[in-house]
Amino acid sequence: MSMSGNGDEAGLGERGASDTAADARSRRRQRVEEPGFFESLVAFLKPRVPTSLREEFVEALDGEGTGFTANERLMLTNILELHDVRVEDVMVPRTEIEAISINATLAELMERFEESGHSRMPVFGEGLDDLLGMVHIRDMVGHVTRAALCFGHEDGKPEAPVRSGLDLGRVDLRHTISDLGLLRQTLFVPPSMHAAELMARMQASHIQMALVIDEYGGTDGLVSLEDILEMVVGDIEDEHDDEEILVTDAGDGVYYADARADLDEVQRVVGLDFDVRMHEDEADTIGGLVVNALGRVPEAGTVVEAVPGFEIEILEADPRRVKRLRIVRFPEGAAESLPD
Incomplete structure (x- = not known):
């Protein structure tokens, strides 16, 4: 009995020791598996919530049954992508800036506004x-109006002049911009600035035009608030904007294009067989495609076969850019028969 009881107690003691060891191993394993303070802090500080929200929103917009129209989805997508857009992506390049000298006369300024x-x-x-x-057209019109104003006097009240009309002959069109004091400030920004940041600066300063300055102090381009807004809502055209046709079909497989034409626009006119996928990462316009393919700005008369099945001839160019070109589709089978 005594021996049996001692054996049972010994067995219980062994099992208890075994259970205690197992519990200890389990606790150690939990401590290893649980993140420490440093790991928890790093995980907490990671900006995972905004990233996940952005990704979830993008995925939701790509899905069906969102309740948004196609235009609303496009606009929301553009807003989400705006944080990646830089000033250089939306600016009017230097070669396309329309500007005027500080020494230009009022007459020349009026003509320039009318032309542009x-x-x-x-x-x-x-x-x-x-x-x-810059000069704002509103300031110019205000000056002309003030200079043309005529004043008269009410009967018996010479001390109270009143406006009696406008006489444009009173406006001296020979005065220069410098003389008239019409100059307004603009912002000066680097091309690497985020477009959203520039938009905030424009709103805060009430200045809607910025000049883009490169690292050497030269003018790289120009950007307006409208240029940035168009990245979100699409092209903004008012009653004074004439739609410019940049690509035309001349028939018989011949097309004429302004070098500024977007590749998508060229493809819409020429056809889906005008395959520009290999150039899309390097160029946005047909002129940029040609420059990228050749590695230089070509002279007028240069012919390049940068798109399979087509020949592109440079019709007009200057040392800085391509201006106009002609696209010719090869007859069926001609591209395959060309010598290597």
């Missing part, structure tokens, strides 16, 4: 690398 259709005109000193600011 813009409401703001950049003003330069010695050249485009010496941009001084």
Whole structure:
């Protein structure tokens, strides 16, 4: 009995020791598996919530049954992508800036506004690398109106002049922009600035035009608030904007294109067989495609076969850019028969 009881107690003691060891191993394993303070802190500080929200929103917009129209989905997607857009992506390049000299006369300024259709005109000193600011068409019209005002007097009240009309002959069109004091400030920004940041600066400063300056102090381009907004809502055209046709079909497989034409626009006119996928990462326009394919700005008369099945001839160019070109589709089978 005594021996049996001692044996049972011994067995219980062994099992208890075994259970205690197992519990200890389990606790150690839990401690190993549970993250420590440092790991927990790092995980907490990671900006995973905004990232996941953005990704979930993008996925939701791509799905069906969102309740948004196609235009609403496009606009929301553009807003989400705006944080990746930089000033250089939306600016008007230097070669396309329409500007006027500080020494230009009022008559020349009026003509320039009429020709361009813009409401703001950049003003330069010695050249485009010496941009001084801008003139707003509203300020010009205000000056002309004030200069043309005529005043008369009510009967018996010579001390109370009243407006009696406008006489444009009173406006001296020979005065220069410098003389008239019409110059307004613009913002000066680097091309690497985020477009959303520039939009915030424009709203805060009430200045809707920015000049893009490169690292050497030269003028790289120009950007307006409208240019940034168009990244979200699409092209904004008012009653003064004439739709410019950049690509035309001349028939018989011949097409003429302005070098500024987007590759998508060229493909819409020429056809889906105008396959530009190999160039899409390097160029946005047909002119950029040609420059990228050749590695240089070509001269007029240069012919390049950058798109299979097509020949592109440069019709007009200057040392800085391609201006106009002709696209010719090879007859069926001709591309395969060309010598290597």
